[in-house]
Amino acid sequence: MDDKIITLFQYVKDKNGVEKTKSRNWYSRCYLDGKTRQRSTKTDDLKTAIDISKKWYGKMLSKLDDGVPTERLDREDHLFDELAMEWLDLCKRSSETGHRHKNYYKDHNISYKNYIQPFFKDDYVEQIDTPRLLQWQKWRESRRIKSPDLLQTRLKKEYTVIFQILQMGLDKGFITGRPEKPMSLIRQMGSVKRPPSRGTFTSSEYKKLLQVSRQRIRNAKETRKEQIKLKEDKNKKSFGGGWEQYILVRMYLHYYIILLGHTGVRPYELQRVRHKDIVMVDDDDDERKHLEIFIIGKRRDRTIISKYGGFFSYRGLCKHICPDHKPDDLIFPTNPYLNFRELLIESGLRYSINGDRRDAKSLRHFYIMTELQGGTPIEYLTEQCDVSYQVIRDHYARHLQPKMFREQLIKVHHIENP
Structure with a gap:
């Protein structure tokens, strides 16, 4: 035979x-x-x-x-969608057990249900190759909701989901390898779009943000005093309570802003920091006082150095909010994300002059831009901020303007004749 x-x-x-x-x-x-x-x-x-x-x-x-x-050869093919459901179930269990962030499953599930499943639901995992991925990518461009352009960052996240599912098929022996990512369209997108601008603050905007933050704390304290007076006067009716919590939340937010602006760490990295991770380095010169903070990072763990503002901010946090803290306590037990957005809106700083929306990560961008303007070498920032040299060149250094170095540029150098 x-x-x-x-x-x-x-x-x-x-x-x-x-x-x-x-x-x-x-x-x-x-x-x-x-x-x-x-x-x-x-x-x-x-x-x-x-x-x-x-x-x-x-x-x-x-x-x-x-x-x-x-x-x-003589076995049935496997539906991509069935394999995806199995992979998403693993993601869900990882989120529920705490091995992954609580939003890990939610984010991947939304990406899959909205932008991947509608196209690949009838495909077999054995049939997905590079031309098929290119067809999906062209289809994906028409599925825009908020912006007219499909950003590379968004596409990268969705490709991550697709290739994780294909990796499971590879592990199970359904396929012998993963297809290559189609680069023709991605390169075309990269050639016509500059790297996205990152919302940051100017020095005056940062000062304004802190001024409004202090005023909000004072307002909360005054409201609390007024509330106490009304409660003591039985002939007058008090108003809504909870102002002790408002004061606490606004104070936490104030110290949170300063520490982000003086360290350049990612917001979620700072939210992981515990009191035992911080060493206060004192000095006779106030401007040399700083913190050494152990950070569990995105790419690697590292010990970073804060500026003197971070030193006084942490000292104030311990003194006014948690004088009896334990070493294992988080320095920020709650996420001030929503309160920070309210502060930005109240300060009139939610959007930059270029229309870039600001959030807590904008303080990290502010730190990096300020350091670049001050002459800090990029090599130092890559270690401090756990970011690649290329990212700083593409997303930060390109925004520098000659007027930022006015003093250095107008300085007269006496050149001797040869």
Whole structure:
């Protein structure tokens, strides 16, 4: 028997004449790629069985040409969507057990349900190749909601989901390798769009932000005093309570802003910091006082150095908010994200002059831009902020203007004649 022969037979009687089965279905058998393969045609009509056998044999030949492992040639393909559901279930368990961030499953599930599943729901994982990914990418460009352009950052996140699912198929032996990411369209996008601008603050805007923050704390304290007076006066009616909590939240936010602006760490990195991770370095010169903070980072763990403002901010936090803190306590037990947005809106600083929306990460951008303007070498910032040299060049250094270095540029250098 060679690779070109298909044998059709029925299980009727064995050598002794004993009936094996009541089924009269035809079976196909062939020898392909060093292995004998057999399957039922699920029909007792010979003509139909011949057609089914030809298609079965042809499909195996096609799979063999596509590089499908020999042990999988006569197996059914696997739906990409079914594999995705299994992968998302793993993500969900990781989020629920705390091995991953609580939003890890939520973010990936939204990306898959909205932008991946509608296109790939009927695809088999064995059929997904680079041309198919390119078709999806072109389709994805038409699925815009908020912005007219498909940003590379958004596309990168969705490709991460797709390739994680394909990796599971690879681990299970469904495929022998993952397809290459189609680069033609991605390069075209990169050539026509500059790296996105990152919302930051000017020095005057940063000072204004802190001024409004202090005023909000004073207002909360005055309201609390007024509330106490009304409660003591039985003839007058008090108003809504909870102002002790408002004061606490606004004070936390104030110290949070200063520490972010004087360290350049990512907001969520600062929210992981515990009191035991901080060393206060004192000095006779106030401007040399600083903090050494151990950071559990995005790419790696590191010990960073704060400026003197961070030193006084942390000292004030310990003195006014948590004088009895324990070493394992988080310095920021709650996420001040929503309160920071309210502060930005009240300060009139929610958007930059270029229309870039600001958030807590803008304080990190403010730190990096300020350091670049002050002449800090990029190599130092890559270590302090846990960011690559290329990112600083593409997203920060390109925003520097000559007027930022006015004093250095107008300085007169006396050049001796040769």
